[in-house]
Amino acid sequence: MKRELHVRVCGSLRGEVPLGDPIPSHHKKRLIIALKYEGENEYRYLMAANLSWNMKDLMQGYTLRWLVEVFIEDWSSHCGFCSLAKQCGVEGSERPLILSLLFDHCFLFHLSQTNFIKNKLPLATLGSLVEKSRVDALCQVIREIVEHENSKELFRNFEKTLDEIFVLRPSRKHLNAVQENVTFESSRKVA
Secondary structure, X not given: OOEEEEEEEOOEEEEEEEEOOOEEEOOEEXXXXXXXXXXXXXXXXXXXXXXXXXXXXXXXXXXXXXXXXXXXXXXXXXXXXXXXXXXXXXXXXXXXXXXXXXXXXXXXXXXXXHHHHHOOOOOOOHHHHHHHHHHHHHHHHHHHHHHXXXXXXXXXXXXXXXXXXXXXXXXXXXXXXXXXXXXXOOHHHHO
């Protein structure tokens, strides 16, 4: 007799998933779940040794892994707080996590996100919002330079400001023994 379970993935109904029963393994009963959603070719295997866990709860809990995956992707790709953490251990790992979650919370008030919320659409990731905000800021600066009366002078000032903010730093792994205490000038001056 084939039993199926409706499982929600990311808040939407994803269809039916076949169910099984606990099986004996190593003189104990284990709950092994072979999970395959519609449109997927391969199974994912989940195993539980505690039979008091509900199979449906296990399967739906597994679907929440996307939250963790999205968090890790945003954290490592776009914010990179972990590379700036000066503390080690539990405190060093908790603070970047808290900071990242605060960023997530703040970006819920971003104009695009509020429009998505009002229209009941899926929200954008933190990383894509950060990238979009950077592009919007760059476009605004370019627009101001183009529309300004003395655009050449304004662009030179903008260029100088960027050179002061974005300084080249010597690599620690490429020829670092050749010279110590090297500082770089602007790439525009060197080239």
